[in-house]
Structures are given as structure tokens and as C-alpha cells.
């Protein structure tokens with residue numbers, strides 16, 4: 615027969631270990647963690663994809679920011695019209711086509727384009743580029759007219775690369791950049 619004194623000791627120890635392990639495994643799943651919202655909405659929110667394509671049709675879980683953005687112009691259009699008149703880049707059709715409004719309002723200024731894409735050559739004279747502010751270098755070019763300058767800017771000219779390397783510039787943005795350079799060089 616086994617030592618009677620030993621039996622209860624190992625039984626108690628066994629129960630204690632079992633309880634500890636069970637608690638360790640089970641407790642976290644009971645939502646004991648700090649402020650972890652396990653509601654379905656919260657979980658979906660956490661595991662949803664980072665980006666979503668706005669198809670303008672109702673989407674299952676619209677992110678808060680775009681939703682309010684889209685509602686705002688419509689809601690405040692009246693107020694803005696009466697308080698601000700027609701200023702800024704918010705024409706009347708703004709509320710009807712958010713996509714176009716966005717494209718228009720993200721159009722960069724001539725100065726921004728110049729500093730991003732043109733300055734490398736046109737501030738240093740690299741590759742024989744006429745420097746911004748160099749009136750003598752620009753005068754004969756300006757004399758050829760804006761159309762000719764734009765043609766060179768879009769298609770390139772000798773060492774001047776097409777679109778001045780700004781391949782994502784719209785024609786309008788390129789034109790602002792040329793106008794900026796010209797305005798600083800007369």
C-alpha cells in the first residue's frame with residue numbers, strides 16, 4: 615500500500631496545477647483583457663482591409679472620414695453660398711461630383727511643380743537649362759510665346775526631357791510651372 619501521507623499532497627498539487635493552467639488558458643478568452651471590445655462591429659472594424667474602393671454604391675462598412683466628407687458639401691453648400699459667395703475652388707457643381715472636385719482641388723501650384731520637378735535643372739542651369747530668374751536666357755524663349763514654350767515643356771526639347779520629368783503632371787500643372795518660371799524670369 616502506498617504511503618497514505620503522500621496521496622493527498624500530490625492530489626492537491628495536481629489540482630492546483632490544473633486550475634492554474636486552466637485559468638491561464640481560459641481567462642483571456644473571457645474578455646478579461648483591458649478594454650478589448652469583442653463586439654462583432656469592433657472586430658470587423660479591426661480586421662477590415664486598409665483601403666476600400668468607393669463605388670458610390672452603399673458599402674458595408676464605410677469609414678467614418680469619407681462618409682462625413684461626402685455629406686458635408688451637400689449640407690453646407692447653401693450656407694457657403696450665402697456667406698462666402700463664389701470664391702475658392704468650390705463651384706456650384708462641387709456637391710454633384712465629388713471625384714472631379716477632388717481632382718481639381720489636388721492640382722498643384724506652379725511653384726510646387728517647379729520645386730518638385732524642374733528646379734534640378736532650371737535652378738542650376740544643368741544640361742544648359744535656362745535658369746529661373748535669368749532674364750537674358752528667358753527673353754528669347756518668352757518671345758516665342760506660351761504655346762511654343764508649352765510644346766517644349768510637354769514634348770521636350772534637346773536636353774529638356776518631356777514634361778520636365780514630371781510624368782504625373784497634368785498639362786495644366788505643367789503650364790502653371792512654366793508660367794511660374796516665366797513670371798520669375800521677366
Ligand code: HEC
Nearest residue numbers: 731732735741742743755763766772773774778780791792
Ligand atoms: C533634366 C533637366 C531638366 C528638367 C528636370 C526640366 N528642364 Fe526644362 N529645360 C531643360 C533644358 C536643357 C532646356 C533648354 C532646351 C533647349 O532649348 O535647348 C529647358 C527648357 C525649358 C523651357 C523652354 C523651352 C523653349 O521652348 O525654349 C521650358 C518652358 C521648360 N524647360 C520647362 C520645364 C518645366 C515646366 C520643367 C518641370 C516640370 C522642366 N522644364 C524641367 C532641362 C530641364
